[in-house]
Each structure stands twice: as structure tokens, then as C-alpha cells.
Amino acid sequence: MTRRLRRSASRHLGSEGAGAVLGCGGRRWQNGPVALIRHPFHLDDPIAALAGxxxxxxxxxxxxxxxxxxxxxxxxxxxxxxTGGGAPPVVLSADCTTALAVLAGLQRAGVDPGIVWLDAHGDLNTPETSPSGYAGGMPLATITGHADPGGLAGRLGLRPVPEERVVLAGARDLDPGEEALLAAGRIERRGVADLTAATAGPGPLYVHVDLDVAGDLPGLRYPSAGGPSFAGVVAALDRLLAAARLRRAGWVDDPPLLVRRARLSDAGALSELWRECGLKFDAAVVPAELASCLDRDDGLVLVVASEERVVASAWGTYDGRRGWLQRLATAPDQRGRGFARRLVRLLEHRLARAGCRKVNLLIEPSNADVTGFYQALGYARDDLLFMERHLPGGV
Structure with a gap:
């Protein structure tokens, strides 16, 4: 890790896949480059050392x-x-409140991660329990739904992360209100040395590292004695990275699967996927339909694919008034890995960015079992009569 990173007050690693995908200070992970994002602020005060x-x-x-x-x-x-482009984001900042934005961004991209939070402090104060009122001492309480000072999390669209999906590591300087919240809740506490491959659990993971978790680094804003060495923190991150690699080996094809925009050359692979999933469609018109949608709604037809195979799809359209979600499909041997959920969330994010305020979808009666999946994502049933007419000469 560089000296600049040693001096910065915090570091955040967000990943699309299970387990953080970076070694400490690294610029690449096993599947390609990361997206290094600088946020040169402590709260709203600029920090020149982090600026570009x-x-x-x-x-x-x-x-x-x-x-x-x-x-x-x-x-x-x-x-x-x-995240949607397949490059795990690494955000460098100077205080822990930045985690609100990082997690909101991951969720917008369809990633709902668990958290490993390495910090000498709990960051679990609320406006009612904080002795100082310092906003930088409240982010983990906000993330887990115990507070929302000023309504910031709500404005960002951040959904609370369940406590049972959070591990707090290295915390040793806690206020009474933080101790009480931990005693009454389900956040797991561990020492940094106790972080192992099993810590990450299944699913996506967000790793937050406040450098004050190490007890031997100079020049920190809020140092706390008695913590692990910086080398020990690096070793813990390496163990988490090793876990990510192991799960990648079990989860992802070689070459790796990435979320990306569909291409016209995917028409055959999409037909094969939909046929495998039992969707009703006319394979003869798929190339023309895909070409039309890519021309009109580029970025709304999404796939999860390797260089050899498309394993999941989401076909979105937007007419300027309503968005539509169609042909959401995951290959049977790839189900249970969160691809469909991620594609829906990413499509929603792109539709919202285009000005869309409502997304519609249709479910065939023979496929009614998927209703619960959509309800879990916030979709509600509306009793309407659906009518259609096929036009002569139309695609």
C-alpha cells in the first residue's frame, strides 16, 4: 500500500461477486481491472492528498x-x-460516511452485499446516542437501519442491510450507545486475526477498511491504541481475497461471467437460453427484434455471459412513459446465484436514469410461480385486462 493510502482515513472495497476481489493496495483482481474512484473529502471538507x-x-x-x-x-x-460494467469499484475517501454512497451504488447495480467492517470504532452511534454528534460515527448504524441523520440514506435510496449480514472486526473504542446496540442486535463482532475464508459467507461482499483499525499506523485522524498491526490487517484482507478466489472457482465459468449489454451477435445465444428456460418466442424474428431494441434502447438489453455462452438475460424497453421488463431468464444450471435479481436492479437503475418512473412486466399463467420473486423486489400485482393484436408485416 502506498504512503498516500496509509495517510488516508479510510478505504472501501466494493465487489460484485462473493468476497472482496482485491489484495491490499492492488490495482487488479483475478478477472481484470478494478475501477479506482477517489472521493477527496472528509465529510464535506476537501482533502488535497486524495484529490486527482x-x-x-x-x-x-x-x-x-x-x-x-x-x-x-x-x-x-x-x-x-x-459495477454494472464488470469492474469492481474501489473507493478511496477520508471518512466512513462515504460507505453510504458506495452501498447505495452497489444496490442500484443489483448487488445486495453482506459487509465486513474493519474499524477501531463501531460507527454505530445515532443522533440520540452520540456523545459528540459527529456524523462520521454513525454510518454503520445508518446502513443497518437504526438511524438516518438528515434523511441522507433515504435520498440516496439506500436499503438497510440486515444485521446478520454484518461482521464488525477490530472495534475496540466504543461508546455506551454502541455497546448497547451491539448487545441487543445481531451484528457479529470479531478480531481482525479471526477473519477467515468462512467470514465472508455466501453471496456478494462489501469490505470496508478504516485504517485506524491498525494500531501502528502514524498520522491518522482518530488513532486507537491496542489494535492489530498493519501487516495483520493486510493478512486478513488476503484471507478474504483467498476466499473470494475459491468461491469464484466454484461459481464462475472459465472464462469468467460478466454482466454486459447485449450485442446483435448474441441473438442465437439468447434464443438458445430462452428455449432452455421454456420461454415463448419466435426465434426467426429475434435478430430483427434485437437489432431494433439495440438501436432504440441501447443499454436496456442486458446479459450475463462468458465469451462462449449467455447464461442470463433481461430485455428492457422504454417508450418515454413506461419501462417494460421482458424475457428475464437464467439458465437452469446457473440459478440460485443472484443473476436475475442483479439484472432487474441494474435495468431499473438505467430506466430511472432515462427518466422512467414506473416499470411494468407481464407473467404468463404457466409461469405464475415467479410472482413471489418479483414481489420480493417490490413489484405489486395490478388487475388489468391485457389485449393484443398482431399487425401484418410487423416484426
Whole structure:
């Protein structure tokens, strides 16, 4: 890790797949490059050491939550875009509240991760329990749904992460309110040395590292004695990375599967996938339909694919008033890995960015078993009569 990263107050690693995909300070993971995103602020104060060539623009306004929203909304969008493009985002910042934007971005891209939170402090205060009122001491309480100072999480669209999916590692400097929340809740506490391959659990993982978790680093804003060595923190991250590699070997084909936009050359593979999944469609018109949609709604037809095979699809359209979700399919041997959920969330994010306020979908009576899946994603049934007419000469 570079000296600049040693001096920065926190580091965040967000990943699309199970387990963080980076070694400490690394710029590549096993499937390609990462997206390094700098957020050069401590709350809303600019930090020159983290800035790139352009000077950071400081937001204005009376309320801290409002100023942070103007910083965090574009950050969340960048994280979502990087995740959707298949490059795990690595966000460098100077305080832990940035995690709100990172997690909101991951969720927008269809990734609902568990969390391993390495920090000397609990970050579990609320406005009612905080002795100081410091916003940087509240992000994990906000992420787990115990607080939302200024309504910031709500404005970002951040959904609470269940406590049982959170591991707090290395925390040793806790306020009474934080101790009480931990005692009454389901967040798991561990020492940094106790982080192993099993810590990550199944599914996507977000790893948050506040460098004050190490007890031997100089120049930190809020140091805390008695913690593990920096080398011990690096070793723990390496163990999490090893777990990610093991699960990747079990989950992902070789070459790896990536979420990407559909291409016209995918027409045959899409037909094969839909046929395998039992969808009703006319294979003869798929190339023409796909070409038309790619021309009109580029970026709304999504696939999960390797170089050899398409294993999942989501076909979105937008007419300027309503968005439509169609032909959501996952190959039978790839189900249970979260591909469909991720494609839906990513499509929703892109539709919302285009100005869409409502998404519709139709379910064939023979496929009614999928209703619960959509309900779990927030979709509600509407009793309507559906009518159609086939036009002569139409595609």
C-alpha cells in the first residue's frame, strides 16, 4: 500500500461477486481491472492528498446532510456504473460516511452485499446516542437501519442491510450507545486475526477498511491504541481475497461471467437460453427484434455471459412513459446465484436514469410461480385486462 493510502482515513472495497476481489493496495483482481474512484473529502471538507488533477468542488448549503447528498449522489452513480460494467469499484475517501454512497451504488447495480467492517470504532452511534454528534460515527448504524441523520440514506435510496449480514472486526473504542446496540442486535463482532475464508459467507461482499483499525499506523485522524498491526490487517484482507478466489472457482465459468449489454451477435445465444428456460418466442424474428431494441434502447438489453455462452438475460424497453421488463431468464444450471435479481436492479437503475418512473412486466399463467420473486423486489400485482393484436408485416 502506498504512503498516500496509509495517510488516508479510510478505504472501501466494493465487489460484485462473493468476497472482496482485491489484495491490499492492488490495482487488479483475478478477472481484470478494478475501477479506482477517489472521493477527496472528509465529510464535506476537501482533502488535497486524495484529490486527482482537478480540484474538488465543495458543496454549499446550510445542512450537512444536504451537502453530503450533493457529494454522494454522483459517487453512488459512479459506483453503480463501474459495477454494472464488470469492474469492481474501489473507493478511496477520508471518512466512513462515504460507505453510504458506495452501498447505495452497489444496490442500484443489483448487488445486495453482506459487509465486513474493519474499524477501531463501531460507527454505530445515532443522533440520540452520540456523545459528540459527529456524523462520521454513525454510518454503520445508518446502513443497518437504526438511524438516518438528515434523511441522507433515504435520498440516496439506500436499503438497510440486515444485521446478520454484518461482521464488525477490530472495534475496540466504543461508546455506551454502541455497546448497547451491539448487545441487543445481531451484528457479529470479531478480531481482525479471526477473519477467515468462512467470514465472508455466501453471496456478494462489501469490505470496508478504516485504517485506524491498525494500531501502528502514524498520522491518522482518530488513532486507537491496542489494535492489530498493519501487516495483520493486510493478512486478513488476503484471507478474504483467498476466499473470494475459491468461491469464484466454484461459481464462475472459465472464462469468467460478466454482466454486459447485449450485442446483435448474441441473438442465437439468447434464443438458445430462452428455449432452455421454456420461454415463448419466435426465434426467426429475434435478430430483427434485437437489432431494433439495440438501436432504440441501447443499454436496456442486458446479459450475463462468458465469451462462449449467455447464461442470463433481461430485455428492457422504454417508450418515454413506461419501462417494460421482458424475457428475464437464467439458465437452469446457473440459478440460485443472484443473476436475475442483479439484472432487474441494474435495468431499473438505467430506466430511472432515462427518466422512467414506473416499470411494468407481464407473467404468463404457466409461469405464475415467479410472482413471489418479483414481489420480493417490490413489484405489486395490478388487475388489468391485457389485449393484443398482431399487425401484418410487423416484426
Amino acid at each position: 488533477p482537478a480540484a474538488p468542488v465543495v458543496p454549499t448549503g446550510d445542512a450537512l446532510a444536504g451537502r453530503l447528498y450533493h457529494l454522494f449522489e454522483p459517487l453512488a452513480s459512479r459506483v453503480a456504473g463501474a
